[in-house]
Amino acid sequence: MIAPLAYLILCAVCTLFAFKRHPIYGFYFYLASFYVHPPSRWWNYMLPSLRWALISAVVAVLAVLVHRGRLSAKPFWLGNAPAKILTLYCILMWVQCAWALDLETHLDGATKFVKFLVAFWLVYRLVDTKEMLRNFMFAHAAGCALLGIMCQFVGREGNRLDGVGGPGLDDANTLGMYLATGIICSLGIFLTHKDWRRWASLGMMVVILNGFVLANSRGSFLGLVAGGLVVLVCKAREHRKMFWVLAMVGVMGFSVIVDKTFVDRMFTIGDVVEDSEDADMSARSRVELYKAQLQMAADYPMGVGYRGTATLSARYLDRKWLARDNGIDDPDAARTSHNTLMTTLVEQGVAGLLLFLCLLGWLLVSIVRVRAMNKRGVDTELITLSAAICGALVVVVVAGSATDYLMAEVQFWLFAALVSALQLGGALGPVRQQPGGPALHPMTRLQP
Numbered sequence: 507m508i509a510p511l512a513y514l515i516l517c518a519v520c521t522l523f524a525f526k527r528h529p530i531y532g533f534y535f536y537l538a539s540f541y542v543h544p545p546s547r548w549w550n551y552m553l554p555s556l557r558w559a560l561i562s563a564v565v566a567v568l569a570v571l572v573h574r575g576r577l578s579a580k581p582f583w584l585g586n587a588p589a590k591i592l593t594l595y596c597i598l599m600w601v602q603c604a605w606a607l608d609l610e611t612h613l614d615g616a617t618k619f620v621k622f623l624v625a626f627w628l629v630y631r632l633v634d635t636k637e638m639l640r641n642f643m644f645a646h647a648a649g650c651a652l653l654g655i656m657c658q659f660v661g662r663e664g665n666r667l668d669g670v671g672g673p674g675l676d677d678a679n680t681l682g683m684y685l686a687t688g689i690i691c692s693l694g695i696f697l698t699h700k701d702w703r704r705w706a707s708l709g710m711m712v713v714i715l716n717g718f719v720l721a722n723s724r725g726s727f728l729g730l731v732a733g734g735l736v737v738l739v740c741k742a743r744e745h746r747k748m749f750w751v752l753a754m755v756g757v758m759g760f761s762v763i764v765d766k767t768f769v770d771r772m773f774t775i776g777d778v779v780e781d782s783e784d785a786d787m788s789a790r791s792r793v794e795l796y797k798a799q800l801q802m803a804a805d806y807p808m809g810v811g812y813r814g815t816a817t818l819s820a821r822y823l824d825r826k827w828l829a830r831d832n833g834i835d836d837p838d839a840a841r842t843s844h845n846t847l848m849t850t851l852v853e854q855g856v857a858g859l860l861l862f863l864c865l866l867g868w869l870l871v872s873i874v875r876v877r878a879m880n881k882r883g884v885d886t887e888l889i890t891l892s893a894a895i896c897g898a899l900v901v902v903v904v905a906g907s908a909t910d911y912l913m914a915e916v917q918f919w920l921f922a923a924l925v926s927a928l929q930l931g932g933a934l935g936p937v938r939q940q941p942g943g944p945a946l947h948p949m950t951r952l953q954p
Contacts, residue, residue, distance in 0.1 A: 507549075509549050513538070513553070517562070519531075521565050524565055524566065525568075528573070529566060529569035529577075529632060531569070533629070533645070535562040535566065536559070536565075537645050537646065537649050538649075540915075541649035541650075541671070543558075543671065543673070545558075546671070546672045546676075563624070563625075566628055567628060570628065570631050578634035578635065580630070583626075583631065588868060588921040589922075591868070592626065592921070594861055595619070595861045595862075596616070596619045596620060598857055598858060599615065599616040599854065602809060602811050602854065603616065606810065606811025608812075608813065611812055611813045612811035612812040615811075618913055622918040625915060626921065629922035629923055633926035633927070634926065636885065636930060639891055639926060640695060640699070640887075642919070642923055643695055643894065643923070644707070646691050647691045647714070648710065650684060650687070650689075650710070650714045651709075653670060653671060653714075653717055654714040654718070655717075657670055657681075657716070657717035658717065661720070662722065662767070665722050665771050666678045667722060668681075674915065678723055679721075679726065679908070679909040680911070681721045681723070682721035682722070682723030682726030682905070683729060683901060683909070683911065683914065683916075685714050685715075686901045687733075687901050687902065688710070689711055690737065691895075691898055692711040693752070693894055693897075694737070694891050694893065694894025694897075695894075696708055696748075697745040697748055697749060697752075698887040708752075711756075712763075715763055716763050719763050719765065719768050722771050724772060724774065725904070725906075725907060725909050732904040734897065736896050736897040737749070737894055739873075739877060740876045740877045740892070740893035742879075742880060742886035742887070743886075744886045745890050791827045792845070794827050795823065795827065795845075795848075799843065799852050802815065802818050802822055803855070808855040809851075809852065809853050809855030809857075813842065813853070815843040815849065815852050815853065816840040817840070819840045820839065825839065828840055829841055842910060843910040844909055845909075846907075846910055847907070849910045866903065869900075869924075872896060872933075873896045876928070876931075876933070878933070882932070884931045885931070888927065889931070892927040892931060895923050898916075898920050899920045902914060
């Protein structure tokens with residue numbers, strides 16, 4: 507009874523504060539619905555049968571519209587490169603309805619992409635100051651800490667931890683990737699805060715890291731290492747000492763949390779190039795899938811639509827590499843994509859691949875811009891927070907080399923947050939008034 511009551515109280519308070527104080531509380535409501543996802547909880551029967559995610563999204567959007575005259579002036583949301591690229595990708599998906607192999611599934615994917623663009627807009631409009639950027643990161647990290655607690659209660663079966671989160675978070679790889687982004691965001695908060703939130707972020711890191719170990723995802727582990735390196739390179743010089751102190755403590759703490767199952771699975775990363783009987787079949791299957799996807803792309807250069815790899819897999823892969831839900835003779839056996847780059851190539855064709863590469867190119871340039879902020883005397887806290895956002899995005903990209911994260915919603919939030927951070931740091935030029943908006947100073951904001 508306590509869990510559903512606490513959730514209802516949180517939703518009510520966030521809704522009230524979203525309209526009375528600041529629309530960021532509407533986003534907190536949305537994140538609560540995303541990470542808790544009541545339909546996936548055992549106590550769901552105690553709640554009204556409502557679409558909580560939709561309700562929270564409507565509350566957040568309406569709150570932004572109600573307070574739009576009091577939020578900081580920002581350039582029009584479509585004026586930045588990620589928004590343009592993602593919008594073009596969305597348009598491409600809708601155009602593909604004319605030739606998608608599985609139209610019903612493709613329409614579902616195209617609709618999801620529109621929803622994620624709304625989420626991009628929402629985060630972009632909300633993150634108008636350094637404090638709002640930090641609040642966004644803290645809320646995301648708190649959601650990941652909640653997932654970490656759920657991981658502990660559910661426990662690992664064999665070497666996998668599935669079914670912890672709701673849709674989009676119910677597999678171990680995606681769960682591990684989200685948790686890794688939460689660790690990086692917690693790191694940014696720890697380095698830039700000096701009050702209770704510093705120690706809260708440290709506690710969240712411990713909880714999230716425990717869940718990360720239980721998720722046991724190889725791709726997410728590589729992503730976490732890569733994201734940490736980005737923070738190391740791009741953080742403000744003033745936070746160097748604190749970073750290394752935390753890094754040493756983290757290594758010692760990780761050695762205590764990690765277990766043999768996690769270590770054994772990480773050592774199978776190299777099996778993608780092995781062809782022995784002892785090599786991990788999951789790792790080897792990815793290589794076979796990449797080869798098949800290259801052939802799919804050659805046969806369908808315009809793409810085959812959302813989840814097209816699964817539709818074509820039985821024609822291009824040996825049956826031993828296909829996933830089966832109903833035994834070895836399962837007629838519906840298929841294999842979904844396990845690489846975001848290859849997903850864009852097979853499903854959205856050459857045009858989709860080029861758009862995705864443009865997005866990666868912008869991220870690389872942004873990392874350079876954040877690093878250059880040190881030379882321009884930008885606020886040190888903003889530099890490190892921006893570095894953490896870059897690191898979290900790198901987690902998604904690197905982890906996406908082993909799993910399909912084209913539809914991972916967290917990257918839409920992070921891209922919007924990074925654009926806002928670069929604007930605040932002056933890395934994208936001066937802030938211009940939004941068409942039809944009030945003439946506010948860039949740092950004018952509504953107090954939360």
